[in-house]
Amino acid sequence: MVDVRKERWNKQAGTQVGREERELFEKVILPHLNSAYNLARWLTRNEQDAEDIVQDSFVRALRSFDTFRPTEDGRAWLLAIVRNCCRTWHQRSRVAQAVELDVDSQPALAAWSDPEALLRNAGDSEQLHAAIGELPLEYREVLILRELEELSYKEIAQIVEVPLGTVMSRLSRARRELYARLSASGGQVGR
Amino acid sequence: MNCQQARELMDAYLDQELDLMTSSQVGRHVAECEGCGEVYAKYRRVRDGVSEQMPYFAAPPKLEEKIRAELDLRKEERRAAKTVANWGRWAAIAACVAGVLLFTFVSVRALRRPSGSELLAQEVVSSHIRSLLANHLSDVVSSDQHTVKPWFSGKLDFAPVVKDLSADGFPLIGGRLDYLNDRPVAALIYKHRQHTINLFTWPSAGGDSGPQSYSVRGYHVLQWTRAQMTYWAVSDMSAADLNNFARDFMR
Ligand SMILES: [Zn+2]
Secondary structure, eight states: OHHHHHHHHHHHHTSSHHHHHHHHHHHHTGGGHHHHHHHHHHHHOOHHHHHHHHHHHHHHHHHTGGGOOTTSOHHHHHHHHHHHHHHHHHHHHTGGGGGOSOGGGSOOOOOOOOHHHHHHHHHSHHHHHHHHHTSOHHHHHHHIIIIITOOOHHHHHHHHTSOHHHHHHHHHHHHHHHHHHHHHHTTOOOO | OOHHHHHHTHHHHHTTOSOHHHHHHHHHHHHHOHHHHHHHHHHHHHHHHHHHHSOOOOOOHHHHHHHHHHHHHHHHHHHHHHHHGGGGHHHHHHHHHHHHHHHHHHHHHHHSOOOHHHHHHHHHHHHHHHHHHTTOOOSEEOSOHHHHHHHHBTTBSSOOOOOOBGGGTBOEEEEEEEEETTEEEEEEEEEETTEEEEEEEEEOSSOOEEEEEEEETTEEEEEEEETTEEEEEEESSOHHHHHHHHHHHHO
């Protein structure tokens, strides 16, 4: 707590803050560049847009760095910003038409396919890539945050700004939906 | 725990996101029930396979350079702005001293134990979760307020206000006796799409107040008092939907 106070004091007094703040930023936020890019790349499905969004996210992150508490996880804090930037990008570019549908009210797919065949298909990572890319945005983001970033439901809930229960149901719907798409594209008929 | 509940919780179980008690309930069911055991094994194999083979996009090497350059640029801008603002430095220091005092005061307050109503909000959420897990949502299942209301009489020392809000998208499902705040209370169960809302109510001495919102373990909670009755609504639906529910109920 003393440190926090001292930091505030410095910030207000305007001495050397720039450097200290920048050092802290480089230590706790900048190392998560890959996570930021991975999320943006999955959500935009485009390299150039992902780069732009990540750059923009870091500028925003630095600007609002005083809202970052040292006890927080830097990665989750940064990913929330990246996610919001992606949202704005979607709204602007109107790519999000498919996202309009209310995924939470759709029934979860009950059908279950042959997992071994699925894994063979998943071995073809291009096919897996395409199948994830076609998922609604709401499904894609929880899937990336869980399977690739291995964040907890609680952290995902904070990033995506929904209750914990919604994260749980969205993630399981996302998985069922992905598996169904994979087995369908693998030519598994009569699942 | 039945098969449907076990399967709904399967992914959270797989991700080790359940509390100890629920997790051991699912674990026991999966061990004993052949069907769910198979489903669990499949889910697990597939999840592991997918998360291993899902491509991870690392940032292009030049991106970090670009970002550092961008950040340097912003720093220059900030420094320039700061020089202009330097005359206000002493005022800033004075404000800061006041700020630190206030900050300390606020921290001490924040470190204090949670208030009575925060504790009650936690109790409300626990009750809500229990009612969903234990498959004991309703003692009286009826969408008719004229069936639900009389059912409580003789079981409680007060008559709860029971409203059907089907027209607003919140159909009444039934009622249940529960125990909160050291007293028996009425629990009314409403649905909104696939979400369940528990509305707990009991008499209160205070005047009208609220709605006051709380967020506990990812659940939204709203509390309000009207006509000497206190209400606690809890659900996993969005804060906006819960607000609409409270508004429609108070109307
Ligand atoms: Zn079972």
